[in-house]
Amino acid sequence: MKNANTTTWNDLKDQVYGEKGTTRRDLLDRDFKSFKVGLQLREARETKKMTQDQLGEIIEKKRSFISRIENDASNMTLKTLFDIVEKGLGGKLKIDIEV
Numbered sequence: 001m002k003n004a005n006t007t008t009w010n011d012l013k014d015q016v017y018g019e020k021g022t023t024r025r026d027l028l029d030r031d032f033k034s035f036k037v038g039l040q041l042r043e044a045r046e047t048k049k050m051t052q053d054q055l056g057e058i059i060e061k062k063r064s065f066i067s068r069i070e071n072d073a074s075n076m077t078l079k080t081l082f083d084i085v086e087k088g089l090g091g092k093l094k095i096d097i098e099v
Helices: 010-019 021-048 052-059 062-071 079-089
Strands: none
Touching: 010 021, 021 062, 021 079, 052 062, 052 079, 062 079
């Protein structure tokens, strides 16, 4: 049972950014997903005990590019994402699409 004085994260997002389906809320959710992808890439790289320089060398990109991707993956092409995950990290990329 929910305490009357408790505000959930979803309630807070509804109050501050609007309900799901509104432009402002959709932008927040999309930005969060991009941020999450960057974190996942960083964690995968660190799990492989690779530096940004080493990963960049494998996929022929500069360390600063890898850093930008890990901190904000919002402006990355699918080709780059596949290169990082499969070529650079030796992993597999799974993408889910919801309609």
